[in-house]
């Protein structure tokens with residue numbers, strides 16, 4: 001172990017699996033493993049997280065005492081002060097004390113945050129947002145989660161729920177959202193919402209041209225088919241895509257006017273769609289925010305890709321250390 005080297009263990013908890021990774025303060029991933037979380041009792045999973053953490057340390061040639069901190073990124077809802085999680089997509093998990101369990105069993109300070117905040121931290125420290133002081137990250141997957149870095153710090157809010165950017169209301173008469181509000185950004189552009197909308201609109205039309213993209217199975221309609229159909233200039237797909245691009249621009253315009261970010265990093269769907277999504281967003285943006293904001297801001301896609309899970313937990317740990325003055329931003333290191 002190098003002198004002054006910081007060793008952190010990270011866990012990115014998801015509904016089907018957990019990514020566990022051991023890394024350094026410089027962003028080097030020493031080792032990683034996957035843990036199954038689906039259909040399992042929380043206590044079994046927590047015990048396996050401890051065992052996996054110990055294995056990663058051992059395989060990397062490290063001792064328990066070498067570990068600086070642990071970080072955990074998890075899906076909401078969660079109680080940050082108490083360190084517990086009750087994710088809506090994991091039925092058996094209610095008030096699970098994940099943070100304190102890891103801290104007690106591993107004997108090291110453990111930091112805990114939601115997965116979108118973990119994502120913005122990963123993009124900020126080691127990804128597309130490296131070096132930024134003002135950065136926004138939008139997950140753009142099944143739902144739309146968000147994380148905000150403003151003035152060089154993660155914004156957590158009064159009750160640790162800041163960054164719920166998928167649930168700003170773009171139209172109070174819009175479609176009902178999973179969260180109960182109407183017309184949320186997520187209800188217009190989230191992966192689940194778009195799949196449900198397409199399946200509803202196409203139901204009972206087995207000969208609709210869009211159905212050819214999913215082998216005739218209407219219940220498989222969603223973003224992947226939509227993106228392919230847009231590339232082929234299918235009329236239905238193009239109309240829906242225009243609407244999606246306009247709503248994305250509306251939301252991003254609101255974030256731009258509010259936070260004046262240097263960069264907005266977009267996740268999964270934007271990575272798959274690329275310029276097909278980004279170009280129309282740029283075209284529509286002047287309708288929704290000031291040119292000063294547009295000139296200051298780059299819109300890009302995540303650069304960590306499939307490694308996001310490995311970095312998420314590690315970056316929650318590093319941000320905990322950073323806020324306590326025990327870790328320096330990589331680009332500020334002397």
Ligand SMILES: [Zn+2]
Nearest residue numbers: 167177179184
């Ligand atoms: Zn909502």
